[in-house]
Amino acid sequence: MTAETTARPVDAEELRRRTAELLAAHPPATTERLDFLRARFAAGLAWVHFPEGLGGLGAPRALQAVVDEELAAAGAPDNDPGRIGIGLGMAAPTILRYGTEEQRQRFLPPLWTGEEVWCQLFSEPGAGSDLAGLATRAVRDGDSWVVDGQKVWTSGAHKSRWAILIARTDPDAPKHRGITYFLCDMTDPGVEVRPLRQITGEAEFNEVFLTGVRIPDSRRLGEVGEGWKVAQTTLMNERVAIGGNRIPREGGMIGVAAADWRERPELRTHDLHQRLLRLWVEAEVARLTGERLRQQLIQGQPGPEGSGMKLSFARLAQEISGWEVEFLAEDGLTYDSWTHTGSDVLSFTGREAGYRYLRAKGNSIEGGTSEVLLNIVAERVLGLPSEPRTDKDVAWKDLPR
Amino acid sequence: MTDQQTLADATASELPEGPDLLYSEPEDDLRAAVRSLLADRGGPAAVLAELEAGRTHDAALWRSLATDIGAAGLLVPEKLGGQGAGPREAAVVLEELGRAVTPVPYLTSAVLAVTALLGCDTGQDEVARLLAALAAGERIGVLALPLPTAPAGPLEPPVRAGADGALLGTVASVADAAAADVLLVPVRAADGIELYAVDTDAPGLHIETVTPLDLTRPLARVTFDGAAGRRLAGSDRAGAAVRRALLTGAGLLASEQLGIAEWCLTELVEYTKQRHQFGRPVGSFQALKHRMAALWLEVVSARAAARNAADALATDSADAPVAVAVAQAYCAPVAVRAAEECLQLHGGIGMTWEHPVHVFLKRAKSDEIALGAPGRHRASLAELVDLTAP
Numbered sequence: 001m002t003a004e005t006t007a008r009p010v011d012a013e014e015l016r017r018r019t020a021e022l023l024a025a026h027p028p029a030t031t032e033r034l035d036f037l038r039a040r041f042a043a044g045l046a047w048v049h050f051p052e053g054l055g056g057l058g059a060p061r062a063l064q065a066v067v068d069e070e071l072a073a074a075g076a077p078d079n080d081p082g083r084i085g086i087g088l089g090m091a092a093p094t095i096l097r098y099g100t101e102e103q104r105q106r107f108l109p110p111l112w113t114g115e116e117v118w119c120q121l122f123s124e125p126g127a128g129s130d131l132a133g134l135a136t137r138a139v140r141d142g143d144s145w146v147v148d149g150q151k152v153w154t155s156g157a158h159k160s161r162w163a164i165l166i167a168r169t170d171p172d173a174p175k176h177r178g179i180t181y182f183l184c185d186m187t188d189p190g191v192e193v194r195p196l197r198q199i200t201g202e203a204e205f206n207e208v209f210l211t212g213v214r215i216p217d218s219r220r221l222g223e224v225g226e227g228w229k230v231a232q233t234t235l236m237n238e239r240v241a242i243g244g245n246r247i248p249r250e251g252g253m254i255g256v257a258a259a260d261w262r263e264r265p266e267l268r269t270h271d272l273h274q275r276l277l278r279l280w281v282e283a284e285v286a287r288l289t290g291e292r293l294r295q296q297l298i299q300g301q302p303g304p305e306g307s308g309m310k311l312s313f314a315r316l317a318q319e320i321s322g323w324e325v326e327f328l329a330e331d332g333l334t335y336d337s338w339t340h341t342g343s344d345v346l347s348f349t350g351r352e353a354g355y356r357y358l359r360a361k362g363n364s365i366e367g368g369t370s371e372v373l374l375n376i377v378a379e380r381v382l383g384l385p386s387e388p389r390t391d392k393d394v395a396w397k398d399l400p401r
Numbered sequence: 402m403t404d405q406q407t408l409a410d411a412t413a414s415e416l417p418e419g420p421d422l423l424y425s426e427p428e429d430d431l432r433a434a435v436r437s438l439l440a441d442r443g444g445p446a447a448v449l450a451e452l453e454a455g456r457t458h459d460a461a462l463w464r465s466l467a468t469d470i471g472a473a474g475l476l477v478p479e480k481l482g483g484q485g486a487g488p489r490e491a492a493v494v495l496e497e498l499g500r501a502v503t504p505v506p507y508l509t510s511a512v513l514a515v516t517a518l519l520g521c522d523t524g525q526d527e528v529a530r531l532l533a534a535l536a537a538g539e540r541i542g543v544l545a546l547p548l549p550t551a552p553a554g555p556l557e558p559p560v561r562a563g564a565d566g567a568l569l570g571t572v573a574s575v576a577d578a579a580a581a582d583v584l585l586v587p588v589r590a591a592d593g594i595e596l597y598a599v600d601t602d603a604p605g606l607h608i609e610t611v612t613p614l615d616l617t618r619p620l621a622r623v624t625f626d627g628a629a630g631r632r633l634a635g636s637d638r639a640g641a642a643v644r645r646a647l648l649t650g651a652g653l654l655a656s657e658q659l660g661i662a663e664w665c666l667t668e669l670v671e672y673t674k675q676r677h678q679f680g681r682p683v684g685s686f687q688a689l690k691h692r693m694a695a696l697w698l699e700v701v702s703a704r705a706a707a708r709n710a711a712d713a714l715a716t717d718s719a720d721a722p723v724a725v726a727v728a729q730a731y732c733a734p735v736a737v738r739a740a741e742e743c744l745q746l747h748g749g750i751g752m753t754w755e756h757p758v759h760v761f762l763k764r765a766k767s768d769e770i771a772l773g774a775p776g777r778h779r780a781s782l783a784e785l786v787d788l789t790a791p
Contacts, residue, residue: 261788268791276788277779281730288705288727292422299423308698377697378690382670385685 010048010059012066018057019045019070028076037079037113040071046079046112050096054108062298079114086156087111087118090234091164098181098222098230107162107183119160121151121184121208122231126401129372131166132175132228133391133399136210138167138182145169145182145220147190147213153366157193157206160186164234165215166227171397178396179227183219190214200358201338235368247287252313253320253356254283256349260327272327279320286312304381311373314363317348321357328353420712420724422705428493434470435497438462445664445757448502448617452760457619458580463505466494467538473511474536476649481523482533483515488649492656492711499660499736502760504617506541506577508657513650514542517585520642521596521634528633531583531598543581544646545599545623547574551773552647552725553781556640558587558594560625566632567605568597568625576771578608578621586630587643596639597630604628615767617760648725651772652710655728659707661765662700662732662739665758669693669743676748689746696742703735723785726778733775736765 026039040046041055045067050056071078081088088111095107110116127134136149147167157163163184170178184191190213195203222230250258261268261276289312293305325332335354348359364370378384391399424432442462443450451459467473475491477483484490491512498507515535521528534540546558560570568586578584578601586597599606605628613620634642670693673684683689710728713721740762744751751758769775783790 258786258788265791270791273783273788273790274779277783278730280782280786280788281727281779284727285702285706285731288422288709289702291419292705292708295419295421295423305701308694308701311695311698312702371691374691374694375687377694378684382690382693382697384670384674384690384693385682387685387687388681 010057033077091118094234116161119163121163121165123153136167144214151208154206175396176228181221181227181230317360321360324353325357422708439501452616473538477536483536488714489711495657496660499657500664509577510541513544516649517646540582542583545584545586548576551777560588562588567627568630571624593636593640596634599630615763652725655707655732658732658736661736665739665743699735703732706731726782730775730778733769740765
């Protein structure tokens with residue numbers, strides 16, 4: 001990079017210029033998809049808010065839209081973000097914040113291009129809302145850690161090359177202090193992935209059994225015993241990823257229900273009409289609340305509203321999809337298929353009403369149950385006192401399980 | 402990386418520029434001025450004392466608010482004697498008035514009456530004079546319609562005018578009529594409605610106060626028994642002017658409801674942090690905490706809905722009827738629920754006259770009916786967004 005280009009401020013105009021350069025050097029029509037994505041990463045146009053040398057230019061995050069628009073207009077391939085959501089939304093920000101320079105250089109480029117897919121090994125059968133109670137053990141053995149345990153609710157485990165993993169490294173410490181964060185190789189022979197069939201009939205998630213999995217200490221992220229702190233970066237991004245995007249009016253589940261109402265006059269009743277109107281108002285207000293939050297963020301005045309958006313989203317998705325099944329009457333009695341294998345990209349508004357109804361049940365559980373989120377709002381936003389706890393200062397091994 | 406950044410990412414979108422849902426700096430300054438004025442007056446405790454003393458309209462406070470701060474003229478262009486601001490700013494004033502359950506005729510005079518006058522021919526002397534007087538806070542004007550009148554409902558005023566302008570008829574539930582200097586009277590005509598002005602000291606006008614549920618918004622039954630009216634607008638514009646006034650009033654009432662809900666939530670959280678039972682603050686029990694967190698989310702949502710309505714009115718957006726109906730359908734029940742939760746979670750003290758929560762409850766419940774109950778607004782939405790009834 002020349003002195004001239006680094007001296008320029010990275011504003012929208014500069015990003016357009018650099019995007020044009022990228023397109024000129026690697027015309028999408030004659031460049032292999034992967035070659036183009038690698039070139040884009042090298043040019044710092046992958047995620048412009050990331051540092052230089054790691055796919056970004058240290059530019060304001062909002063300017064990513066400028067690059068995306070220019071590239072889309074030129075017919076350039078994207079990195080299929082729906083397929084690598086956990087890598088982009090959860091692993092990447094955590095590796096950026098806590099990774100060594102070597103880890104960042106090793107993992108971020110193929111993560112962004114999609115050459116390496118990531119999954120998350122956090123929840124366990126015995127550690128859901130109380131994630132810090134997790135029991136998967138990692139024992140130091142020379143330059144490695146040996147990991148044994150069981151993880152659950154892992155999406156895309158069978159397609160993933162890497163996983164972000166938290167495991168207990170010190171059972172004698174209180175539970176939040178004995179956890180360490182690792183990057184786990186999913187091709188290791190001790191990793192066994194079993195599909196977990198859910199109430200929709202499909203297996204969107206997996207159980208992952210870890211038996212004597214050896215992880216080199218060089219794939220530890222953050223300090224030993226600091227894993228809980230590192231995981232907060234990951235989890236904060238997950239909660240926002242579910243329910244925080246800008247949508248047009250009738251853009252979500254309510255749009256499907258409203259379309260049903262317009263198309264099926266023979267099914268209308270006064271009761272369903274009244275309930276639909278209430279839901280429509282609530283969905284529109286939830287949309288506006290998300291929009292207001294977005295505007296606050298752009299102005300650099302973040303509000304605590306984000307903590308609540310997922311609560312609204314989950315409740316509305318459930319109520320609206322329940323309304324829809326009832327509205328459809330005889331059609332609501334049927335289900336498209338209990339053996340559906342599912343697609344790579346999850347869509348809450350996809351498939352038929354029965355699927356949407358059942359899938360929405362997960363919205364108030366995944367990424368933090370609504371009950372836990374209400375506690376978070378009450379304690380962190382409203383400043384209400386926490387419940388008395390008996391598990392905070394006790395060695396993890398002495399806690400009842 | 403933070404969640405803030407993740408959300409800012411959502412700017413990558415082809416959606417058209419949306420409404421401005423934030424508060425501008427001048428709006429924040431205005432809020433600070435109004436809040437400081439109301440705090441000097443003593444807030445809810447002073448309101449209670451005034452109500453007990455039988456004074457439902459605080460004339461001195463009205464002068465400070467309307468004239469000194471200039472809040473009465475926010476909706477009026479400068480060339481017509483106002484401040485040249487708009488509905489966004491008036492909404493901020495109403496938030497503060499709601500938060501303090503202030504008994505002043507702001508919604509009725511500075512919003513409803515002023516907007517109705519702005520819909521008349523402001524080049525006409527009588528209209529311009531009245532508008533300037535209302536904008537300056539020198540006179541108080543009130544639209545002679547029942548408080549529950551919704552913007553989209555049928556407009557069939559019970560008053561008729563004789564050939565000489567003498568008005569005949571009775572209007573019930575007129576808010577702030579007893580405090581008014583002039584009534585703006587929608588009158589039924591052969592081809593729609595007309596708008597008349599009647600001074601409240603005119604012979605043939607009887608204003609009978611009734612005992613209201615909400616003592617902070619006095620109601621009266623107004624009888625026109627040949628009172629002399631001056632015609633402000635004919636049927637060519639009076640109907641639209643009155644409807645615009647009702648739409649603006651309903652949209653901005655959402656901000657008052659937001660203010661009520663905010664006070665109730667804040668009071669509730671503070672109280673449950675202090676109040677101990679079973680050896681711990683009652684606010685530490687999940688059963689209560691979850692209710693307060695749910696209420697917080699409703700208040701946050703009500704703010705977005707209220708700002709959206711104010712902005713749609715300020716920009717004269719074609720979406721204003723939808724934005725207003727959504728805001729009323731949503732914010733009215735939130736204010737009521739906030740007051741009800743505030744009362745319940747206070748336990749016994751919440752049931753006493755001494756504690757101010759009942760003033761908020763009564764205002765919230767009365768506001769729910771004002772300018773169309775939520776069901777009426779949902780019914781308008783059914784038409785507006787093509788979700789027609791069976």
